[in-house]
Amino acid sequence: MRCNICGCYEFLDMNSRKSVRCKKCGSLERTRLLWLYLQRLEISKNTRILHLAPERGLYDRIKTLTDKSNYVVADINPKAYSFAPECKKIDLCDLEDWPSFEFDLIIHSHVLEHVPCNIAYTLFHLHRMLSNNGTHLCIIPFMPGKYDECFQDIGDHERIRRFGQNDHVRRFGSDDIHAHLGKLLKLPSKFDATEDFSPKTLIEANIPENHWRGFHIGTVLSLKRQDMVLL
Numbered sequence: 001m002r003c004n005i006c007g008c009y010e011f012l013d014m015n016s017r018k019s020v021r022c023k024k025c026g027s028l029e030r031t032r033l034l035w036l037y038l039q040r041l042e043i044s045k046n047t048r049i050l051h052l053a054p055e056r057g058l059y060d061r062i063k064t065l066t067d068k069s070n071y072v073v074a075d076i077n078p079k080a081y082s083f084a085p086e087c088k089k090i091d092l093c094d095l096e097d098w099p100s101f102e103f104d105l106i107i108h109s110h111v112l113e114h115v116p117c118n119i120a121y122t123l124f125h126l127h128r129m130l131s132n133n134g135t136h137l138c139i140i141p142f143m144p145g146k147y148d149e150c151f152q153d154i155g156d157h158e159r160i161r162r163f164g165q166n167d168h169v170r171r172f173g174s175d176d177i178h179a180h181l182g183k184l185l186k187l188p189s190k191f192d193a194t195e196d197f198s199p200k201t202l203i204e205a206n207i208p209e210n211h212w213r214g215f216h217i218g219t220v221l222s223l224k225r226q227d228m229v230l231l
């Protein structure tokens with residue numbers, strides 16, 4: 001097994017998940033699955049990309065695919081990305097000033113559970129920023145149970161209990177995905193990575209079988225601009 005992003009053969013444990021974190025680029029099983037889906041897109045030097053909270057391994061690969069001026073990386077805390085000194089500040093709760101039709105591809109993974117405002121606002125504006133044929137490629141962590149959210153000061157312990165981490169403001173539930181996010185976005189009825197990649201490809205990239213199917217922490221969503229129902 002080999003990291004399909006950086007080529008490293010060594011993997012470290014990630015909490016209870018054994019041998020999933022690439023020793024060299026830090027990719028996780030979901031990052032490597034996201035890269036498989038990214039490689040299916042026709043990215044050229046003209047492709048305008050917005051990459052939120054950029055992963056280091058993906059950043060190194062994407063910047064070789066598109067023109068530097070077309071690759072925007074951004075986060076609420078740009079200083080956290082020393083490998084990307086050009087990282088811009090973006091506040092996903094304050095997007096009105098970002099132009100419409102600006103990006104052919106918007107990428108993010110495990111970002112939306114951190115965003116402390118109405119998630120419909122953020123999703124509406126991200127889709128508004130996409131070009132007509134643009135793609136929103138993202139991983140939204142779905143956890144067992146139903147959607148839950150809290151903006152009150154409930155403390156770390158309660159936040160970890162309800163949302164899985166002390167800086168999460170919500171959990172996306174796999175049980176009511178179509179009653180919640182499905183009211184905003186035209187979502188697929190199911191996710192099965194083996195319809196897109198062979199088991200051999202997935203195993204070679206050290207993407208374990210528990211990431212292949214269903215709505216879970218590594219499900220890759222590939223959405224078009226018009227999949228946002230409010231637009």
Ligand SMILES: [Zn+2]
Nearest residue numbers: 003006022025
């Ligand atoms: Zn790697």
